[in-house]
Amino acid sequence: MKGAGSVLELKDVHVVYKARSGGLFSRDRVHALTAANLTVDAGETVGVVGESGCGKSTLAKVLVGLERPTSGTVAYHGRDLWTLGESERRTLIGTGVGLVFQDPSTALNRRLPVRQVLRDPLNVHRRGTPAQRDARVRELLDLVGLPAGVAEALPGQLSGGQRQRVAVARALALEPALLIADEPTSALDVSVRAQILNLLLDLKERLGLALVFVSHDIQTVRRMSDRVVTMYLGRIVEQTPAQAVPLGARHPYTRALFSATPGLISPINPIPLVGTVPSATRPPSGCPFRTRCWRADDLCAAEMPEARSDEGHLFHCHHPVAAGATDVELIQERP
Numbered sequence: 001m002k003g004a005g006s007v008l009e010l011k012d013v014h015v016v017y018k019a020r021s022g023g024l025f026s027r028d029r030v031h032a033l034t035a036a037n038l039t040v041d042a043g044e045t046v047g048v049v050g051e052s053g054c055g056k057s058t059l060a061k062v063l064v065g066l067e068r069p070t071s072g073t074v075a076y077h078g079r080d081l082w083t084l085g086e087s088e089r090r091t092l093i094g095t096g097v098g099l100v101f102q103d104p105s106t107a108l109n110r111r112l113p114v115r116q117v118l119r120d121p122l123n124v125h126r127r128g129t130p131a132q133r134d135a136r137v138r139e140l141l142d143l144v145g146l147p148a149g150v151a152e153a154l155p156g157q158l159s160g161g162q163r164q165r166v167a168v169a170r171a172l173a174l175e176p177a178l179l180i181a182d183e184p185t186s187a188l189d190v191s192v193r194a195q196i197l198n199l200l201l202d203l204k205e206r207l208g209l210a211l212v213f214v215s216h217d218i219q220t221v222r223r224m225s226d227r228v229v230t231m232y233l234g235r236i237v238e239q240t241p242a243q244a245v246p247l248g249a250r251h252p253y254t255r256a257l258f259s260a261t262p263g264l265i266s267p268i269n270p271i272p273l274v275g276t277v278p279s280a281t282r283p284p285s286g287c288p289f290r291t292r293c294w295r296a297d298d299l300c301a302a303e304m305p306e307a308r309s310d311e312g313h314l315f316h317c318h319h320p321v322a323a324g325a326t327d328v329e330l331i332q333e334r335p
């Protein structure tokens with residue numbers, strides 16, 4: 001399926017929220033997503049990483065049409081979501097993209113048996129006859145490795161792993177081309193995490209799905225993805241082919257993030273960063289990372305770097321790290 005065209009395309013997307021902390025009359029604004037450009041091709045897995053608060057969930061919400069961008073466009077199969085009428089947009093989102101949330105216990109209606117949970121999207125979008133919908137429910141349970149008997153259970157009677165399988169089945173009910181998984185295993189027991197990740201990988205192969213996988217677990221993202229997207233303070237700063245992670249990453253922030261991940265590069269110390277992440281209400285001028293970057297100069301403060309491209313690799317940096325530079329070399333570079 002890969003190479004069969006783009007399923008989803010974000011162009012210059014900004015999301016600006018009114019700050020929660022500022023009080024009723026505050027003019028403070030949070031720049032949760034800034035100038036985001038992202039394309040997801042058919043059959044491709046894109047992993048999104050970054051520290052807490054960098055905008056990963058906002059990006060996921062924009063991708064599934066739950067958050068309307070303040071500006072910019074979001075297109076599914078070339079159709080701009082937010083120029084469509086509401087019912088057309090709902091149909092395009094409902095049938096085009098499936099969403100798997102972090103916590104299956106809150107994502108599933110506790111009062112409905114699994115059969116109803118899975119029939120719900122089929123009813124809403126009027127797919128098939130009642131008998132065909134029942135058949136689809138059986139097919140979906142089989143697809144996610146659950147026995148047919150689970151159809152009669154309430155979500156509360158299932159284990160966390162089984163509930164997440166039901167959530168995945170529901171996301172696939174209308175045969176979307178794209179699945180968005182926002183931290184799909186972080187609420188689960190460690191023992192079942194691998195099973196859910198393997199299920200997602202298996203489904204992606206079998207169904208030719210495109211997958212956007214959001215996680216702070218870089219090891220998992222690397223394992224799952226074709227491309228790793230790094231975010232910092234609301235910006236996509238780098239898109240690295242997964243096979244180039246970690247030493248092929250060119251943005252100093254991506255390298256620092258990867259070097260702090262246990263087991264990704266061993267066995268040395270992480271590249272130390274000075275200071276903390278600036279407030280998203282007052283992001284720095286120019287490059288958002290420049291206040292913490294050991295390579296930054298006046299140019300970085302004056303201008304946000306344009307995307308530079310190198311064989312499927314995109315990075316926004318005026319002074320990128322050499323491909324293949326080791327952590328030791330980068331640590332020694334620091335003043």
Ligand SMILES: Nc1ncnc2c1ncn2[C@@H]1O[C@H](COP(=O)(O)OP(=O)(O)OP(=O)(O)O)[C@@H](O)[C@H]1O
Pocket residue numbers: 017018019020030031032050051052053054055056057058059216280
């Ligand atoms: N509805 C909202 N109103 C105001 N600010 C918000 C809102 N949602 C998110 N934010 C802010 O936007 C920024 C990005 O948040 P987001 O949840 O997208 O980050 P994240 O990378 O997913 O974080 P985490 O990993 O902790 O979930 C943060 O500064 C957050 O506080």
